[in-house]
Amino acid sequence: MKNISEEIRQQIKTVVRSAINQAIKSEELPSLEIKDILIEVPREKGHGDFSTNIAMQITKLAKKAPRQIAETIIKNMDLKDTYIEKVDCAGPGFINFTLKTKYLYDTLEIIAEEKEDYGHINIGNGKKVMVEYVSANPTGPLHMGNARGGALGDCIASVLAAAGYDVTREYLINDAGNQIEKFGKSLEARYIQLIKGEDAIEFPEDGYQGEDITEHMREFIKVNGDKYIDVDSEERKKVFVEYALPRNLEAIKEGLESYGVKFDVWFSEQTLHKSNEVAETLQLLKDRGCTVEHDGALWLKGSVIGSDKDEVLVRNNGVPTYFAADIAYHRNKFETRGFDWVINLWGADHHGHVARMKASMAALGINPDKLDVVLFQLVRLYRNGEVARMSKRTGKSISLMDLVEEVGRDAVRFFFNAKASGSHLDFDLDLAAKQSSENPVFYVQYAHARICSMLKLIASEGVTVPDIKDVNLELLKEEEERELIKKLSEYPDEVRISAETLEPSRLTRYVQDVASCFHSFYNACTVRGKDESLMKARLILVDSTRTVIKNVLDLLSISAPERME
Incomplete structure (x- = not known):
């Protein structure tokens, strides 16, 4: 797969x-040593296609004025067999490069040859990557946090796959620990209240108040009646969790699939305990002198994690904390898998x-640089200029499925990837x-549909x-034509940068720019004209634009309609 922008950068x-x-x-x-040469795209069109400030970087080493260094470098350049047409010195010592139209x-x-593969590159070289999200x-x-994390994680995984990585998408099922205990208590309380009345038992202060808890127990009672009312509490909670948890997971899977998110692996936290990986990980930390025991509990030394406080790993009742399980889970990712x-x-x-x-x-003993965490900010939904908290359909708090139903999957995925993950998102x-x-x-989407209709x-x-092969592409000389082709040429590089920065929001901005350039071209240039040779060249450009828009939307798991009402 070819990345012409990267090839030009390397030539420069x-x-x-x-x-x-x-x-x-x-x-x-x-004599001087140069580690790297920074290549940038100038903001002003008149400053060429690419630029470098290398002359200013080596001023101290060269002991000359930057502009003098730049002129010396330019004088010694050999542009043979490159895409570079001319080189200028600008300002205090910038070196600007203008390219031949051949690129x-x-x-x-390249687009005609690679078609749906255009934009795919190989910087990953098959490196095994796991992207864990939603969970x-x-x-x-x-x-809404799960919803944004789902869109971001799914697109990051797709971008990395397009960049040549071997990607696994994973969802960690938190089916062990405190939250499951709380889940069981909440189900149990609702079960007793539904059979004996609300005064029969006090609902746990920190219990899950959602209507889904009540609904689970209503459905359970329809099948099983009150046969568990006198059963031992621990046994009863176990039965309720085994009944309700798979139903919740199925609803989560259905919701995510309606959103275009599918996982390769659904990893159960319980398996870490059953396989003794939690215990083995704790023993490793002990053997490495990273733990301390006090107050009947096992703690990770604060000095290990750069804190003035120790972190509890195993409570004084012998139950490992979520932190302990999470350490074991990450060890499993690196060492076991x-x-x-x-x-x-x-x-x-x-x-x-x-x-x-x-x-x-x-x-x-695992290299911490092999672990990256993308932190994403909260989402605020707005309707009629005001914060929206309730679903129009259900009148309850807006869930992912409500959101998809109200505005459509494509809009949800596009909007959630429209801003960098670290930015707060106001969703209109x-x-x-x-x-x-x-x-x-x-x-x-309209740009794509317009091309297909044309x-x-x-x-x-x-x-x-x-x-x-039968077309004279050199007939494409208009500014709008060249600006559009230039934008199309940037796509593989956008994939590269998105993969390196883990920011798929670049691609939503990029595809909007492609659509904008296409609309400018469409308004300025007639495709179906008297000059057949020019018409053929413009048809190639139009079809190439269709390919690129579809490739980006496919990468984002957003539909590329061929017609719009």
């Missing part, structure tokens, strides 16, 4: 490095847990449902997209 770096070496050889510059035409040839407690419905890189998506409220988990990995429900160019996902109409007149 090679040309600059060779020029500096030549200048050193001719003693125009003193634009080569871009269209909501299976004790209730999915909330052999992942080279692990990425977790957590809500911003877990910020303090990141350093603790990385330090815990280091304590086990009215805008997301609007069928107009103000709605960014509609704007992009090609279908032209095909009905007996004209189809030609073989690119």
Whole structure:
């Protein structure tokens, strides 16, 4: 798979490095070592296609003024067999590069050759990566934090796969520990209240108050009646959890699938306890001198995790904490299953847990740099300019499924990936449902549908997209044509940067830019014209744009409609 933007960057770096070496050889510059050459896209179009500030970076080493260094480098450049047409020195010493139009035409040839694979690159080289996301407690419905984490995690996984990584999507089922105990107590209390009346038992102060708890027990009673009313409490809670938990998980799976999120692995926390991995991990920490016992409990030393406080691993009742299980879970990811890189998506409220988990990995002898955590901020839903908390359909708190039903899966996924994960997200429900160019996902989908309609109409007149080998692409000379092709050429690089930064929001911005460039081209250039050669070239450009928009939307798991009402 080809990345023409990256190829050009590498050409520029090679040309600059060779020029500096030549200048050193001719003693125009003193001997110096250059680690890397930063290549950027200038903000001003008049400053060329790419730029480097290398002359300013080496001023102290070269002991000359930056502009003088830049002019020396330019003088020693050999541009043969490159996409570079000319080089200028600007301002205090920037070196600006203007490219030959050949790279634009080569871009269209690459798109025509790679088709649905265009944009796929290989910086991952098959490296095994796990992306763990959502992992909501299976004790209730999915909330907005889960929804945003689902969209972000799913798109990060897709981007990494497109960048050449071997990706596994995983959901951790928190089916052990305190929250399950609380779940059982809540179910038990509702069961007794439904049979004996609300005064028969006080509902746990920290219990789960959701209507789903009551509904579970109503359904249970329809089948089993009051046969468990006199059963031992522990046995009863176990039965209730075994009844309700799979139903909650099934509802979570259905909700996520309606949202376009599917996992390769649903990993049960219970398996860590049953396989003794929690106990083994605790023993390893003990053997490494990372723990201390006091007050009848086992603690991880604060010094291990850079804290002035110890963290409890096993309570004085002998029950491991969630923190202990989480350490064992991450050890399982790296050592048992052999992942080279692990990425977790957590809500911003877990910020303090990141350093603790990385330090815990280091304590086990696992490189903490192999663990990355993407923290994402909260979502606020707005309707009619006011914060929306209730579903229009149910009148209850808005769940993921309510949101998908109200504005559609495409809008939800697009909007949740429209901003960087670390930014707060204000989700405008009215805008997301609007069928107009103000709605960014509609704007992009409309561009794709417009192209498909155009090609279908032209095909009905007996004209189809030609073989690119039979087309003179050099006829594409208009500014709008070149700006559009330039934007299409950037797609593989956008995938690369998104994979390196774990920020798929770049792609939603990018595809909006593609749609904008296409609409500008469409308004300025007639495709079906008298000049057949020009028409063929423009058909290639239009079809290439369709390919790129669809490829981006496919990567984001958003539909690319061929017609819109």
